[in-house]
Amino acid sequence: xxxxxxxxxxxxxxxxxxxxxxxxxxxxxxxxxxxxxxxxxxxxxxxxxxxxxxxxxxxxxxxxxxxxxxxxxxxxxxxxxxxxxxxxxxxxxxxxxxxxxxxxxxxxxxxxxxxxxxxxxxxxxxxxxxxxxxxxxxxxxxxxxxxxxxxxxxxxxxxxxxxxxxxxxxxxxxxxxxxxxxxxxxxxxxxxxxxxxxxxxxxxxxxxxxxxxxxxxxxxxxxxxxxxxxxxxxxxxxxxxxxxxxxxxxxxxxxxxxxxxxxxxxxxxxxxxxxxxxxxxxxxxxxxxxxxxxxxxxxxxxxxxxxxxxxxxxxxxxxxxxxxxxxxxxxxxxxxxxxxxxxxxxxxxxxxxxxxxxxxxxxxxxxxxxxxxxxx
Numbered sequence: 001x002x003x004x005x006x007x008x009x010x011x012x013x014x015x016x017x018x019x020x021x022x023x024x025x026x027x028x029x030x031x032x033x034x035x036x037x038x039x040x041x042x043x044x045x046x047x048x049x050x051x052x053x054x055x056x057x058x059x060x061x062x063x064x065x066x067x068x069x070x071x072x073x074x075x076x077x078x079x080x081x082x083x084x085x086x087x088x089x090x091x092x093x094x095x096x097x098x099x100x101x102x103x104x105x106x107x108x109x110x111x112x113x114x115x116x117x118x119x120x121x122x123x124x125x126x127x128x129x130x131x132x133x134x135x136x137x138x139x140x141x142x143x144x145x146x147x148x149x150x151x152x153x154x155x156x157x158x159x160x161x162x163x164x165x166x167x168x169x170x171x172x173x174x175x176x177x178x179x180x181x182x183x184x185x186x187x188x189x190x191x192x193x194x195x196x197x198x199x200x201x202x203x204x205x206x207x208x209x210x211x212x213x214x215x216x217x218x219x220x221x222x223x224x225x226x227x228x229x230x231x232x233x234x235x236x237x238x239x240x241x242x243x244x245x246x247x248x249x250x251x252x253x254x255x256x257x258x259x260x261x262x263x264x265x266x267x268x269x270x271x272x273x274x275x276x277x278x279x280x281x282x283x284x285x286x287x288x289x290x291x292x293x294x295x296x297x298x299x300x301x302x303x304x305x306x307x308x309x310x311x312x313x314x315x316x317x318x319x320x321x322x323x324x325x326x327x328x329x330x331x332x333x334x335x336x337x338x339x340x341x342x343x344x345x346x347x348x349x350x351x352x353x354x355x356x357x358x359x360x361x362x363x364x365x366x367x368x369x370x371x372x373x374x375x376x
Contacts, residue, residue: 083200085110086174086185088117090155090167093322095137096371097188100363101310102148103370108195113149113180116141117173120152137374144373151177156248168255169248175234175241187230189320190312191363193305199233199275205268206240208233209259210276213289227264228276229256230312274307278314282356283335301355302347311359321363 085105089095095118102114122134142150153176156169174185182200202208212228248258259267270276273290281290281304288295290304305311318333319325334357337350348354 081181081200082113082179083182083184083197084113084115084149084177084180085196086115086117086177086183087188088170088173088185089188090119090170092134092137092374093320094188095134095141096322096367096374099141099145099370099374100366101186101188101190101192102145104192104366105195106147108192110195110197112197112200114147115149115151115174115177115180115183117151117153117170119155119170123152140373140375156245169258171229171232171255172241172244172248172258174232175236175244176238178236178238180236183234183236185232185234186310187312190230190310191359191366192310194307194309196275196309199270199309202233202270203268204235205233206235206237207259207263207266208268208270209263210270210272212256213272213276213292214278214280216289216292227256227260227267227269228272229259231270231275231310232259233268233270273304275309277304277308277311279311279356279359280314280316282352282359283315283333285336300347301351305355305359313359313363321360322367 085102087098087101089098095116098116102116105114118138119134122132122138138150141148151173153170153173155167156172168187171185171187174183177183184196184199209227209229209232212226215226217224244258244262247262248255251258251261253261277290281287282301284290287299291297291299313320315333318329335350335352337353341350343349
């Protein structure tokens with residue numbers, strides 16, 4: 001009796017499999033092909049049963065490349081994903097910063113391309129004739145870091161504001177990297193702290209940006225929020241690229257103002273915590289804007305630095321770390337350290353100062369280690 005029931009069950013199972021396979025074949029026959037992934041699931045042409053009395057042959061017809069569905073009209077999401085980190089450099093100092101960060105990314109074991117956006121005038125042919133230092137540095141970079149993808153563009157500038165940020169519009173050339181499905185572009189006046197590959201797996205969106213949390217304001221229950229632009233997770237697109245460059249050229253505004261003008265109502269918001277950390281946060285006394293929406297959480301500078309993907313140098317009026325500064329400027333910028341401050345479990349005395357000075361020390365160390373190859 002048990003044997004009989006077993007045979008009935010096996011026969012029923014075989015019939016169900018045949019029905020599913022036949023239906024699937026009919027479905028794809030109408031579309032001109034059977035998917036390769038389906039064929040690979042049946043490497044043998046016979047379905048095998050435990051029972052010696054049951055053999056149900058299943059015919060699998062090989063499919064040629066010409067029969068496969070066309071991929072010409074696939075959407076971005078359907079194409080094979082190709083991701084890249086992108087930085088821009090418009091001076092030797094910023095070139096050094098990009099080298100530091102690309103080396104740090106490699107040290108964290110990233111799996112995607114690294115793209116450097118740089119001025120066309122640095123290219124070998126033009127630079128050789130001009131014999132400029134930038135061309136020499138670029139040649140040295142090509143030789144020492146063949147894994148960095150080099151992309152020349154014209155520099156995009158604005159005449160407004162401080163010269164430190166005038167060429168920041170050049171970052172918008174990341175939208176022209178259309179051979180990638182997604183690009184993580186970040187400013188090179190940052191220091192990478194962790195592997196950021198996971199950010200590429202965020203939900204699809206043409207533009208994803210963190211909030212400029214330090215500019216968030218609350219008035220009578222109304223919150224004013226502004227998008228940051230020092231890190232942008234984007235899907236390169238020619239039309240979008242032309243639109244952004246056109247707005248930047250027309251308005252003459254800085255990069256953050258351009259992005260807010262175009263995308264304040266449509267950009268996907270990335271959580272600012274971990275990806276929008278400023279060095280200035282370690283000098284602040286009120287951390288509620290950064291900790292939001294967990295404003296009541298206790299601030300722990302050690303943990304925040306460990307969790308962060310990168311930290312952005314922002315301690316105005318202290319100059320950027322590659323620029324000279326006076327001892328008085330440095331002392332004025334140091335995070336507060338009170339005489340009665342004591343060690344706590346997991347926190348050293350004057351933890352904010354320890355973390356802040358440590359970030360600057362790491363930059364100095366990496367500059368000495370990685371930028372010598374530029375030879376300038």
